[in-house]
Amino acid sequence: MAKNPKCNGIAAATAVLVSALFLTTFFTLISTSTSFVFTTKNLPLATTKKSVLFLPKKTTTKRSSTTTLKHLIKRSALYQYQSSGDTVEGETYDLSLFSPCKINLFLRILRKRPDNFHDLASLFQTVGFGDVLHFKLLPTETQDADGNSHINSEDELLCDMDGVPLDKTNLVLRAVDLIREKTGITDKFFKVNLVKQVPAQAGLGGGSGNAATAMFGVNELLGRPATHEQLVEWSGELGSDITFFLSLGSAYCTGRGEIMTPVSPLPAGTKLIIVKPNIGLSTPAVFKALDYDQLSTADPESLLQQFLSGATVSDVPADAYVNDLEQPAFDVLPELRALKDELETVGGFDRVMMSGSGTSIFCMGQPNDLDAFMAKFGKRDDLSVFSTEFINRENGEGVWFEGEGPPLK
Numbered sequence: 001m002a003k004n005p006k007c008n009g010i011a012a013a014t015a016v017l018v019s020a021l022f023l024t025t026f027f028t029l030i031s032t033s034t035s036f037v038f039t040t041k042n043l044p045l046a047t048t049k050k051s052v053l054f055l056p057k058k059t060t061t062k063r064s065s066t067t068t069l070k071h072l073i074k075r076s077a078l079y080q081y082q083s084s085g086d087t088v089e090g091e092t093y094d095l096s097l098f099s100p101c102k103i104n105l106f107l108r109i110l111r112k113r114p115d116n117f118h119d120l121a122s123l124f125q126t127v128g129f130g131d132v133l134h135f136k137l138l139p140t141e142t143q144d145a146d147g148n149s150h151i152n153s154e155d156e157l158l159c160d161m162d163g164v165p166l167d168k169t170n171l172v173l174r175a176v177d178l179i180r181e182k183t184g185i186t187d188k189f190f191k192v193n194l195v196k197q198v199p200a201q202a203g204l205g206g207g208s209g210n211a212a213t214a215m216f217g218v219n220e221l222l223g224r225p226a227t228h229e230q231l232v233e234w235s236g237e238l239g240s241d242i243t244f245f246l247s248l249g250s251a252y253c254t255g256r257g258e259i260m261t262p263v264s265p266l267p268a269g270t271k272l273i274i275v276k277p278n279i280g281l282s283t284p285a286v287f288k289a290l291d292y293d294q295l296s297t298a299d300p301e302s303l304l305q306q307f308l309s310g311a312t313v314s315d316v317p318a319d320a321y322v323n324d325l326e327q328p329a330f331d332v333l334p335e336l337r338a339l340k341d342e343l344e345t346v347g348g349f350d351r352v353m354m355s356g357s358g359t360s361i362f363c364m365g366q367p368n369d370l371d372a373f374m375a376k377f378g379k380r381d382d383l384s385v386f387s388t389e390f391i392n393r394e395n396g397e398g399v400w401f402e403g404e405g406p407p408l409k
Contacts, residue, residue, distance in 0.1 A: 101126070199384065343377075
């Protein structure tokens, strides 16, 4: 596993981050009950203080028969901090955490490195669409029905989404292992129930967000043996994007994505819609098709300043929305380019761009005619549509990411 690269200035950046994230309410959120109102269009309505969420039509879950509707919108109160977790299918968990996903407002590929990774520069932003992880610290010993004692010596991972690996290939279990290894607390094991909403191969960092959430949650249940600064440092050993999810919600990421420089949080509540084709693309396949001669020449520091200097992201010029991975993704999957072109014709969207390595396309703003938009895109069997907004923890105050998570199973 590649180690987190050392670079000048990272110590200072993490120090700023630690001081900003001092409050103990970081990451801790719990879900509330979900209710639905059915309309004559067979489209449930939802009124929320935060984002409205269209569930993926192709996701198989165990939540309820209502998830079989072609379009489903959820209503839920804010996740807020409490010391105990939710009860899921009759089992009470110790801690329940919301795990947001992200978009890349710009993504520059700078060069290929000797280790075959790529140096990049990107502005990451969290959005209020994500998953929920429920954690339970397992007792040291359990008894079976015959009264025989058994020592708990492994973790258990549950997930309601088909196709999600439940073994050590899952970043959640690898994150749990990492915390045990780094803290030296090797005799504690956990049950984790992942209520999954973010699709795979979407360019939204769902798995990376889950890993960061697992690191934080396990550290909490172990009594916080690790500082936040240590969590940030260790996270780069798991993957490129994981470090970002320990930020305030907006961050300038370089290296492989694991070198994080905090920036002033972008305005929370900024609306966007994410459109995800049911087909995915693996990140290695996208990088394999990368044409280095077609890379943007825009200075990433200049792009960053354009996003930070405007009052809103709508003030940012169109040419600042750069994603060097659109070219290879569109070459591999031409229908993805066609989808972006189609979305750019929708009135009301300020900017339209692919996130990460795809295949999600995010659209800044809201369509002028939501009904017409849903009639054209929301009813397609090959697409899932998510309406959400920017979330952050400005000044480190309050709960971690005030956002929406999926209902319990």
